[in-house]
Amino acid sequence: MPSLDDLTRPPGRPPRLLYGGDWNPEQWPEDTWAEDLALMRRARVTSVTLGVFSWSRLEPEPGAREFGWLDRLMDLTHDHGIGVVLATPTSAPPAWLGRLHPETLPRDEDGRTEWWGSRQHFSHSSEAYRRYAAAITEDLAARYARHPALTMWHINNEYCTYDWGDEAARTFRRWLSERYGTLDALNTAWGTDFWSQRYGAWEEVLPPRRAHYMKNPGQVLDFRRYTSDLLLECYRAERDIVRRHTPHLPVTTNFMPFWSGQDGWAWAAEEDVVSVDVYPDPRDPGGGQYNAMVADLTRSEAGGAPWMVMEQAAGAVNWRGVNHPKPPGLNRLWALQAVARGADAVCYFQWRQSRQGAEKFHSGMLGHAGERGRVFRETVRIGEDLARIAPRVAGTRLTTEVAVLHDWHSWWAGAQDGALSRHVDHAAIVRAWHRALFDAHLPVSFAHPHHDLGAHRLVVVPHLYLLDDAAIENLTGYVRSGGTLVCGFLTGVADQDDRVRPGGMDARLRDLLGIDLLQEWWPLDADERADCGTFHGTLWSEELTPAPGAEILAAYRGGPLDGLPAVLRRGRAHYLSTLPEPAALSALLAAAAAGAGVRPVLDGLPPGVEAVRRGDLLFLLHHGSEPVTVPLPGPHRDLLTGERAERTVRLDRFAAAVLEAAP
Template sequence: MDTFRARIGGFAFGGDYNPEQWDRPVWDEDVALMRRAGVNLVTLGVFAWASLEPEPGRFTFAWMDEVMDLLHAGGISVDLATPTMAPPVWLTHGHPDVLPVMEDGETFGFGNRLHFDPASPRYREHAARITTALAERYSHHPALAMWHISNEYGPTSYGGHSAVAFRDWLRRRYGSLEALNDAWYTRFWSQRYTSWDQIDPPEVPRTWSNPTRRLDFKRFVSDANLACFRMERDIVRSYRDDIPVLTNYMRFYKHADYWTWAAEQDAVALDIYPDPGQDDAHVAAALNYDLMRSLRGEPWILMEQAAGGVSQWKVNNVKRPGRMRLGSYQALGHGADSVLYFQWRASRGGHERFHSAMLPHSGTRSRTWQEIEALGTELPRIAEAAGSGSHADIAVLFDWNAWWGLTETSGLPRNDFDYPRIATDHYRPLLEAHHAVDTVSFGSDLSRYKVVVVPNAYLVDDAFTDALTRFTENGGTLVCSFFSGVVDAHNHVRQPAYPGAFRALIGAYIDEYWPARPDETYLLTRADGTTAAADWWQDSIHPESARVLASYATGALRGRPAILENTVGRGRVVYIGTRLEATALRDTLLDAVAAAGVSPLLDHAPAHLEATRRTGEDAEFLFLLNHSDTETVRVPLTADGIDLVSGTKTDGAVELAPLAVAVVRSEPRRAAGGGRRVG
């Protein structure tokens, strides 16, 4: 990515460009307006398969040649996409076996997008052909800066091709039917398999369904889509290996394990559309951004966001004045090296005809265009922050296997867990207290952190349990919430007693899980005499080596422990055995963080003031964002610097009007020990 950053010369700014939707005279106007707005990168060709290959094997590249040349002449680089996310009708009509079969047995038909079975050999054959043709023609075009493989992967098919591929995947994973039967616990309900051909993708559950079979199918779907990416990636790399290759992820997307995917591409990229109708949408957005940065431990690409409203929800609110700019700086503060949109020019027809664009239907007189143009003019002021890294002493677990185990299999004490919401609830207090946060997976190196937060990790593998044990023994602080460490990677309940994986860590065993009845709440009394509220869940906890930090003051478990503290080696474990209300969860988390010796980026700043820091070789960049529509905030600073956005010296403080931003450049400081620097 260093070559890409050097070419762009700062932060990338632009968006998806679909010139095939417009007559030729519009192209010249587009390039002129892109230059006026400060655009330096566009994504080209995402939806263009039918325009590039109108009939099997007949390519029409003349229009693409002209667009590439026009963009290059205008000083605009190209992120060139392979168009394989939207197969043309000649492919699906001539070969209907490429279409995915849904879980209910119905075919997912043409007229949508992502209408392909990733396991279909015929789909892969045609995807390889168009990718090869593009690579042959454009690999050495001077406009090419990046390869964008397909788009928002994730189709799932339950048909014949997937059945064959699933069986092959299972053979590689287990080696023998005996091992598979043991992993799937097929002795239950007489489900034992005696031939690989007997295994199919899981159907819609009529009552209930084998939980490990469903878990493995989620793993397979992620890997099947990744195989499609790898195929196209390897084709374009075979023609030129110095151009970065990536694809774009989506916020909290369940069908692809991005920890596995990130290692296979040259950068992480994200498409994200926080709902402007939700006042706190920026919190979950921030978690997504920290996840993207953590996947590869380096700056990432904001590939798509909306300039205004979108078109996919029941009510599509617009971004109020100033919100688009604020959200763009938020992504940059959390490690993005770009501000890109879907799309450049609003489409006249099709499903997304009312989706906002950098250049709306109302043209350059629109408020959206004026905000876009202003941002494009402003971003070069902070160009030196591009490529800079980040440092965090706190990590929050966000792992796809933990997610799938908790929400994709039935038969749990509760079957209404929302894993992204749970993770966000644990992340929010840290963000609002101005702490830097990474995310980690089961396979991450935990030694670089002082605090690790594990929200509702029902399923954990042995390696993660061992890593947490080493982490705490070596002096780390673990904060873990209820219903964690219960099953192994095969979804088998660990023995003996709950929570098998974490029993030694929390210093207690649990004999029963008590989901709450509707509207049931509990009062807790802490060891210091203060009280807190909880609901939704209770663990029936029996301490062994743990000390009780809080007990139930009401309910059937009155007098029993609710929150524990346990010493493990030189470290500390705090276990939360219920769902605490927001204030109590905040206090518990922040008390643990403070006791671990972790300091926030800012002291005594309001929760609606967001602070993040990026650090380069020669400077440090403190991003400050005021999310309030009404309140002005004065932020005291511990080091003198200059606000790159306004060009003014900070003189010990920055004043931020409602929805204002500042990027304060100062001399770099040495990173605190035990944390993580990326980039």
């Protein structure tokens, strides 16, 4: 697969990392445009995204087209040597569309209409919406297909709508009919004999709207699947239009990290470049680890190819309860961290901070303080850094030996009203396991449970409540082939229809993991801890009868589970029936990795220092507040400073080094 740079670099130019972000000049007088472009050149911006929220400007009334302002912008950016990622504007329909076609407006689960006046106010099922979206996309693609500034297409923006209305009911029934074929098959999959829910006609089937009590979990699971698929239909329709006009240009849309509404694996397969929006909380001590996790997931969705940070914040966002700015250096650190973990593009929302509208307090690369402000000075420095390292970094890849399994269908199935504990959150558990591996300095990739796992020495399964037969056979085959597996609690409880497997866990998994019988699940309260001898377990515990030959690595102490296994091992397969505290989970996974022959990137790293190898370069990233000295395995040269380091390198607060081996 070609790199992002190969797909977007004009002929004759050296390798580069894309740097820039959303530019919304239609919000500003035209006399600011030239000033913006001059400052972009100063900051070494190489790419801007245009037109994301411009539908009402491009089509002020049905069928009208006003492209003149966009023509001028495309020409100006090209004159300044900056490439354009041109967006289809379909995430924010104009007011006239909702007024003339109210069926394009989505409805919530209570039947209330979501009106225009914000964004994402469209029904993915509406034929009128799709017709108008296709028309504006067709005309954009035809007009700018040969424009020399155009480097990439950006479809819609952050697909995240749900719809429970009549249009959705119609397409939900169509989707179910294609999936199951008959009502009998649907009734079997949903278990509708429970609570007299059996359907006798397709017209009786609705989206899971407001109900008196708990909704059917099978119905909710399929509604999640359907919503992801219907939004993907919308993406494909616009993608296919622009591909027809520009088959040589890549097409993307921006994911939101660990958002539960899209099956990221299915969506990524439909993109030429996988891109993501990521907004760690600058006050979160684990913000760097969260940024790393999002990078690892996005790179993995891209099949290991370079990927794109489409959006991040240069400073504060505007949607948390309290919106803190990034302290000096943190923006640069997280930008370089994304590159270290495979990004070939570092972009922001947005270039110039808005003075009006709902996001006027969301930061920009050029903030309200202007070019003299600290944020802009950091914008310039990041551009300089990326320009220095681009020739050595662009297009290179990472190698990992640890895979973290993640699946949206399992997430959807586990997030149901009738679960045993409201404290069990799929995304939080995945983050806890990734943090444990991050703290152990073990580079990881993510994988779907159907993927070929043979390239990984260690596979970890934080929380896959739902596993179909193919996934179970894949895991058992992986261990039989010599791989090391570590599974967390509630693994393999349900099949693809959210039907609990006999024994509370698939028998093949119980045999693999050394579990003779799963007697009972024992969820823990939020503040409860289970004594496991050398550590404490949180969130969950289980009453397990070990199988002959299984080794108990840790046992519960006291209470009703006294003496029963908390951590089991049979051969190369491990099972954790609780969520150990962070340090203990990190130690357990590090021990499993060592047993599988996986070593950290560097030994002897000080706390807070992250080490990543991309290609033949070593990135050192310091997330701590106090200066540290990092031991090196030999002399290196820092590409950011040009300085040579013999045996150690000093890193100040939020500092980074990009090192190549030196003779």
